Amino acid sequence: MPKAIYETIYKDLKQKIETDVFAYQELLPSENTLIQTYSCSRNTVRRAVRRLVTDGYVQTIQGKGVRNIYQPITQTAFTIGEIESFQESAARNGHNAVSKVLLFTEFTVNEKQASCTGFPQGADIYYIQRVHYLDDMPLILNHNYFLKEAVPGLTKEIAEKSVYEYLEQTLHMTIVNSKRIMTVEKMTQIDEKYLEMNASDYNCMAVISSHTYNSDGVMFEYTQSRHRPDYFRFYDNAVRKTL
Amino acid sequence: MPKAIYETIYKDLKQKIETDVFAYQELLPSENTLIQTYSCSRNTVRRAVRRLVTDGYVQTIQGKGVRNIYQPITQTAFTIGEIESFQESAARNGHNAVSKVLLFTEFTVNEKQASCTGFPQGADIYYIQRVHYLDDMPLILNHNYFLKEAVPGLTKEIAEKSVYEYLEQTLHMTIVNSKRIMTVEKMTQIDEKYLEMNASDYNCMAVISSHTYNSDGVMFEYTQSRHRPDYFRFYDNAVRKTL
DNA sequence: GCCGATTTGTCCGTATGTATC
DNA sequence: CGATACATACGGACAAATCGG
Numbered sequence: 001m002p003k004a005i006y007e008t009i010y011k012d013l014k015q016k017i018e019t020d021v022f023a024y025q026e027l028l029p030s031e032n033t034l035i036q037t038y039s040c041s042r043n044t045v046r047r048a049v050r051r052l053v054t055d056g057y058v059q060t061i062q063g064k065g066v067r068n069i070y071q072p073i074t075q076t077a078f079t080i081g082e083i084e085s086f087q088e089s090a091a092r093n094g095h096n097a098v099s100k101v102l103l104f105t106e107f108t109v110n111e112k113q114a115s116c117t118g119f120p121q122g123a124d125i126y127y128i129q130r131v132h133y134l135d136d137m138p139l140i141l142n143h144n145y146f147l148k149e150a151v152p153g154l155t156k157e158i159a160e161k162s163v164y165e166y167l168e169q170t171l172h173m174t175i176v177n178s179k180r181i182m183t184v185e186k187m188t189q190i191d192e193k194y195l196e197m198n199a200s201d202y203n204c205m206a207v208i209s210s211h212t213y214n215s216d217g218v219m220f221e222y223t224q225s226r227h228r229p230d231y232f233r234f235y236d237n238a239v240r241k242t243l
Numbered sequence: 244m245p246k247a248i249y250e251t252i253y254k255d256l257k258q259k260i261e262t263d264v265f266a267y268q269e270l271l272p273s274e275n276t277l278i279q280t281y282s283c284s285r286n287t288v289r290r291a292v293r294r295l296v297t298d299g300y301v302q303t304i305q306g307k308g309v310r311n312i313y314q315p316i317t318q319t320a321f322t323i324g325e326i327e328s329f330q331e332s333a334a335r336n337g338h339n340a341v342s343k344v345l346l347f348t349e350f351t352v353n354e355k356q357a358s359c360t361g362f363p364q365g366a367d368i369y370y371i372q373r374v375h376y377l378d379d380m381p382l383i384l385n386h387n388y389f390l391k392e393a394v395p396g397l398t399k400e401i402a403e404k405s406v407y408e409y410l411e412q413t414l415h416m417t418i419v420n421s422k423r424i425m426t427v428e429k430m431t432q433i434d435e436k437y438l439e440m441n442a443s444d445y446n447c448m449a450v451i452s453s454h455t456y457n458s459d460g461v462m463f464e465y466t467q468s469r470h471r472p473d474y475f476r477f478y479d480n481a482v483r484k485t486l
Numbered sequence: 487g488c489c490g491a492t493t494t495g496t497c498c499g500t501a502t503g504t505a506t507c
Numbered sequence: 508c509g510a511t512a513c514a515t516a517c518g519g520a521c522a523a524a525t526c527g528g
Contacts, residue, residue, distance in 0.1 A: 004496065025460060030512060041498045046513085059419050059460060062513045063505030067460045069420065071361075118314075176302050177312065178481045184427055184449045184472035204447035204472055206427045217268055217302060217310045229427035229447055236479070238421040247515065273493060284517045289494085305494045306524030 009038050009048035017057050017070045027065035028058065056237030095134050102194065103129035104156040106148065117145050117222040118211050124148040128159050131194050134231075138195045141226040150220035174215040181209045182234065185226075195228050206232040252281050252291035260300050260313045270308035271301065299480030338377050345437065346372035347399040349391065360388050360465040361454050367391040371402050374437050381438045382474050386467040393463035417458040424452045425477065428469075438471050449475040 013028070022028055029037065034045040049066055052058045057070045105127050114121040125145050132140040144163070146154060151167065158166045167173045185207045187199050205226045212221040256271070265271055272280070277288040292309055295301045300313045348370050357364040368388050375383040387406070389397060394410065401409045410416040428450045430442050448469045455464040 006496080032512080043499090044497065047496090049513095056420065056422050059456060059458075060513065061458055061460070061506085063507080063511080065506095065512065069456060069460060174483075176483055177299065179299050180479045180481060182425065182449075182477040182479065184445075184447060184475055186445070202427070202429070202447055204427060204445055206425075206449075213302060213312060215302075215304060217304070217312060232427055234425040236423045236425065238423060240417075240419055249515080275493080286518090287516060290515090292494095303494065304525085306492080306526080308493065308525095 005038075005040055006044045006047040006051075009034070009040070009045060010051045013048060013052060014055070014057060017052070017068055018072070022068045024068055024071060026068050028068060030065055054237070054239060056239075096136075098133040098136075099160060099162075100131045100133065101128065101156050101159045102131060103127070104159060118219060119145065119147065119222065126151065126154050128163075130159060137231070139228050139231050141191055141194055143224040143226075145222040147218065147220045150214065150216075150218050173220075175212060176215050177213040179211045183207050183209070191226055195226075197228065202229045204229055206234075208234075248281075248283055249287045249290040249294075252277070252283070252288060253294045256291060256295060257298070257300060260295070260311055261315070265311045267311055267314060269311050271311060273308055297480070297482060299482075339379075341376040341379075342403060342405075343374045343376065344371065344399050344402045345374060346370070347402060361462060362388065362390065362465065369394065369397050371406075373402060377474075380474070382471050384434055384437055384469040386469075388465040390461065390463045393457065393459075393461050416463075418455060419458050420456040422454045426450050426452070434469055438469075440471065445472045447472055449477075451477075 016022060028034075028049075031042055031045055031049075034049075035042055038045060049058065049060065052066075053060060057068070058066050059069055060066050107125055107127060109117065109119045109121055109123045109125055111121055113119070114123075117125075119125060124147075126148055128142070128144040128146070130142045130144065131138050132142065144159075146163070148154075150173070151163075151171065153171075154163070154166070164175070167175070184204050187197065187203050187205050191197060191205055192199050206229055208223075208225045208227070210221075210223050210225070211219050212223070214220050259265060271277075271292075274285055274288055274292075277292075278285055281288060292301065292303065295309075296303060300311070301309050302312055303309050350368055350370060352360065352362045352364055352366045352368055354364055356362070357366075360368075362368060367390075369391055371385070371387040371389070373385045373387065374381050375385065387402075389406070391397075393416070394406075394414065396414075397406065397409070407418070410418070427447050430440065430446050430448050434440060434448055435442050449472055451466075451468045451470070453464075453466050453468070454462050455466070457463050
């Protein structure tokens with residue numbers, strides 16, 4: 001699959017920023033210069049720069065230039081922030097990820113579950129409980145609900161590895177969109193047990209609830225991820241919208 | 244200040260989606276149609292649609308069209324998610340916001356504070372502690388650190404109202420960028436006291452630490468916002484990056 | 487399975503506006 | 508004021524995906 005031009009430019013600039021080819025607070029080469037170095041149109045370099053802005057790597061200043069505001073993250077911790085699976089995220093950070101399936105079952109959505117998960121009443125669902133370990137430490141307790149119709153043939157064996165790999169590689173599904181809500185909730189006995197926590201210490205969890213859509217516009221997944229509070233970090237970059 | 248064309252198109256489409264002019268899961272008019280209705284170029288409508296995608300309002304599907312995937316948020320709670328002040332956010336949700344200043348002081352950054360806040364050592368700083376009330380309920384305890392050099396003339400009176408209004412209206416500063424990290428931390432006695440909580444109930448807080456940059460590329464603010472866990476909600480929409 | 491029409495994705499070139507220096 | 512830089516907008520070309528006949 002040949003990559004798009006703007007994407008190679010984006011990656012090249014990103015890599016140069018990360019490796020200090022451009023210093024912090026320094027201005028990047030101007031658009032006109034970039035047009036020449038990459039032999040492409042202005043729109044294409046602007047598109048690459050736009051992604052660096054949303055990544056929080058640079059800021060553009062009309063009349064001046066594009067300033068590098070990237071600073072590497074010092075504390076190494078488990079990071080979430082984009083659409084990527086636990087396995088992907090762990091591999092990216094050079095850690096060893098293991099998932100253990102606690103429960104693998106199916107059911108039909110009733111009225112109460114419909115309002116809670118967002119699935120239509122009567123839909124057939126796979127329900128999976130999993131614990132995700134990072135370097136032998138239990139970090140996340142996941143409650144996954146997959147729409148059976150959209151994710152046929154899901155098994156416990158697949159859940160042990162990576163559901164998303166199955167979705168993308170085998171079912172050729174494209175994940176597009178994920179609406180997430182983050183809250184803080186009381187720790188339950190289940191949390192305590194499987195994450196090996198003690199509620200007399202922290203008695204809360206960081207909870208991320210997400211509704212995920214595929215390219216058919218189907219909301220095929222609802223997941224509640226319950227994170228150990230002491231290892232939880234969520235990075236975000238907010239930009240004044242001028243995209 | 245005359246608005247940009249793509250922005251008026253964006254707002255018009257957004258409003259039409261919110262008011263059910265386009266039904267959930269329905270396809271919006273094609274780009275060619277939108278070009279005619281708004282009498283503009285293709286790039287301009289594409290730019291408007293791009294923002295709707297990042298907002299999680301629609302998803303684009305090559306060869307098919309643009310699908311409405313907007314569903315209104317049912318639970319009414321305090322929402323954070325973009326760069327906006329507490330006052331703005333409250334007003335947007337139709338609530339009454341009040342801020343109370345607990346502490347207003349100045350100091351010079353020492354080595355330890357430098358690594359914690361990200362300000363350079365020796366910088367002069369305003370340090371403000373505030374409690375934000377929403378409809379008479381204390382929700383957020385804020386620790387604000389403002390770079391004195393970039394925010395001259397800040398007073399306790401301004402902090403009682405809205406610092407951001409002062410920055411934008413009086414100092415004509417433009418806020419561009421805010422890098423945020425969300426964590427869950429133990430509740431302190433200060434939290435307990437000023438947010439009228441009881442640590443025997445929830446003993447944790449949702450904490451958002453943010454580094455905010457202005458259009459001069461200066462990191463002029465470091466803030467730690469400590470949120471009551473029972474009223475905390477953070478909305479986010481993650482998109483497979485093809486912007 | 488193929489073909490053509492439709493629709494979004496990528497890319498180019500150009501012109502004009504606006505902010506900075 | 509002029510030169511430089513990014514912001515907005517236009518128009519056109521071709522690629523890639525979808526869908527109906």
